[in-house]
Amino acid sequence: MKPRKVVLATSRAITAARLSRRISALPDYLVCGQAADLSAAYILAESCEPHLLLIGAELTRQADFDGLLALLRVIGIAWKTIPDRIADPEGRFTFPEEGDTASLLSWLSDLPAPQSTPPPPAPSAPAQAATPGFLPDRIILIGASTGGIDALLTILASFPPDCPPTVIVQHTGAAFSDSLIRLFARCAAARVVAATAGLALRPGMIMVGAGCAGHLRLDPSRPWRSDLSPGAPVSGHLPSIDVLFRSAVPFGASVSAALLTGMGRDGARGLLDLRQAGATTFAQDEASSTVYGMPRAAAELGAACETLPLSRIAAALLASCHNKPVSLVR
Template identity: 50%
Template structure:
């Protein structure tokens, strides 16, 4: 197996050194070059033809977002964004993921450089094997089904790597009166508020970061806050969001398994989907939903950026039907609508 060839782009020599050290510790990765700004990076790309690029967002001469747009348009290459975990950095990273970046990692902010970027090498190797995402047209008017009539159901969705783009693709087809929808997307702290804001500007329903105690309402989509808490659905006279601060579950906080298990007692009222992502978070929770009488779908391998979570769920028997990303929204709406015929079309 050939080693994955990586180009490191960051304006900080110190940060480039840390990233190179982390990557070179993996025998399957070769750092073929580095650059301090997009102009140097452009020449390095021509010289080295890297398999993957790590790209800083804030750089001199041209910011990382503009450079990413040029990369995806002129020479599509898997890109992992490196960002500070600030509000500005979060907003820019969400934009980068929507443009087709494979994933994002946060720069260390606590001075603990030795433990920085713990999952970077793994993400680089996954990125090298992934299909290049095609940029979405953010100006596209969302498709809305004026004839849709919601039933007394709830939609739950779990996703990870590749999920930013996948969730945008799904939610853009949701009508303004969609069923209450709860989502756990693996994402760094402070990123989910920006992510929710972006989706809210592009989709017909109201999309917001989940708050503890918020009632679940028709026409609203609730996204679990990144790394702060698990999102659960509190079952009572009325359904509401509950944020819990327990330890990692299935290796994550927030965890898709936690969300899915919390809605499983609702049985046939639940329609759930597991989308692209690495690992197996959500598979066992999705199985609990299906065993309780809920309806379940999973993203297929061909359209998944990383066919990890949906694969494990499918092999476990948790997925009722695998579908391409383009058909998941219609399946969820059909199964949660007042005229559900009980079938999922391929």
């Protein structure tokens, strides 16, 4: 029987060392790596694909934890939180007590079944009825923040290999940029690339701006090209969804755009500008949003042609790009 592989992720070095020693002494368990931060934990989970990730409670409270959770769901890795207080004031390890092997084994084995990311929803009836093929001048823009990684995984898994060129801004820390590209590439049939200046945006390409060093914009030359420009945060973010959306206003009639779950207002005003320029625009509804901040702001401004549950957004975006797009209320 192969040992159960465990990865430890905690910024508390003493806790990591002592827990590693105790788990390594157990039969059928192998500690295959230790990480002190979320970025390192992500890389270890991706490379080792352990049976179990033990993560310090202090890391679960950080903003980028949802990115790590998304990876665990995609790969099917179980995880458990290491409590904040597992040592007394003198640093003696007491959780479970030293020498209590039975309690430690029970704690390690008391886990929910790992949950994989659910398959994408079936296309809605309008998308199924649309004429195959996409209009050559169509481009899709998506903005997301808190909860957006899971939302984007659902949407991108529904996109075909020849989807219209798609450009995304996802709020996240710079340390997670490369990891998110790899995560999205696992679930998308189309080619997923990181935000890069001067790259031609062609069918079958999904460009992701996440934690990059500049604002992701569109150059209106044909074929469209990406631009990555330095600057101060806009709407509190770098890159900003508002900046991406507004860069597409000159060719708004060719754009289909969606604003997904997230805190704050980034993207709401840009979505309104796009709609007024002739774009087809969508906002995620409250029931399916992790945080109904950005989509709410868009709804209050009248920026969305339709407010939809997450399960319908991919089909709606694709249908609006077909040779005979469905009729949408404006």
